[in-house]
Amino acid sequence: MEKDTARIETFSDGIFAVVITLLSIELGIDVSAIETHHPLLTTSNSELLVYLLGSWTKVFAYVNSFAVVLLMWMAHHQIFKLLRTTNNKLIIINGLLLLIIAFVPFPTRTVGEFLLTNAQKVAILFYTGYCLLVTLTSILFMHAVKSSNGILLLKNISEETVKSISQGLYVGTLLNAIVFMISFFAPIAALILNFCMWIFWALTSSVSKIKNTVADK
Template identity: 30%
Template sequence: MRWFRAARGAPTKGATRSRNPIGAERDPKRAVIFSDAVIAIAVTLLVLEIQPPEDTEHLLRGLIDLWPSYVAYAITFLLIGQMWVNHHVMFDHIRSADRMLLLLNTLLLMVIAFLPFASSLLAHAFESGHGKRTALIFYGATYELAAILFNVIWEYARSGRRLLTSTTDNDTARAISRRFRPAPIWIAAGTALGALHPVVGLVVVTAFIPFYWLPIKGEVASIKRTREQSLGDP
């Protein structure tokens, strides 16, 4: 309980409230660079999971039969790319990172690095026709964990505005929260439907790809205001 209250920035008994309860704050640039590297490796591993057909005498048919692998590759690549974009959205508004934020970010990267395996499992299940429900639930659960961690990281960073940049106003922070919050519910719904019908569940999980690629209106307005202010300064 004392550790949890410290993580939230609340004073513990016999201690004064600290501005940096979880270690010293650091420039988040190295965390962003490391995150970019992990994400780049994860999307590269996706294509390595697609195994060429062994029967070269019927190569065309073998290539066509790999369609589940192509679909899983495309969907997962776009989803990881989407997480990469939104990861930059978060860290563009985070001026410093303490140890708790770095830990949460590390957990997120651990899940992202696991996605090629979940994608491969899904593709093999649809190719064989067996275990599709289990594979879809496993795939959805992996994304669910990533979506939850995204929300936890952002809400921790904006709590008390300790780690946010001075140019990130409350409207911008709320706009980003509104964009992130539906993801766990959306993915959970798709995963639950996948337990009944794997194809429908996969379609629902995939459907939020275009939504999360859209710009965040509140964030765009904040960037415009910041640019206008900087241009107006002598």
């Protein structure tokens, strides 16, 4: 049967592309901070180097969030390879997922700017809580797929494949919940674990399994 998901996939890909662009826009040197001390034209090489090195927290947050968005796009793209069509419920939940993904520049900028301040704990809680919300919404998305009793899926997709994807999302959500709880007691450790979480996600996700399943049929 012919797939009927092209429009929603195109729209979703556009949102992911915009989010990636917005993340990169957040990077840069705060010129106004320099101009409060002297004219921009008098900035020395050593002074600019200090500002560049001082931006490492923003770069770290950018890299981590880029990984979050990239992996979510990969999972989203591969899940849609399993679908023949959609329904209103799935479209609405997909819209909710995209809404939350589009929100990522806010926690990214927050943790990048406040990581080395006295507000560090709240910034990291905000960021790790956001990552938990992303995985929770992904579970909701897969629940919408499963609750369709296979109507939305291509004929060659097995129940085991869908179950495997769901189990991966449950594990990811549990780990994100643990990292979020750690943020209350050891914020920096939680942020490091959060970074490692997405490495773990990339290595253990079912994306390759999904791809192989579709390719073999």
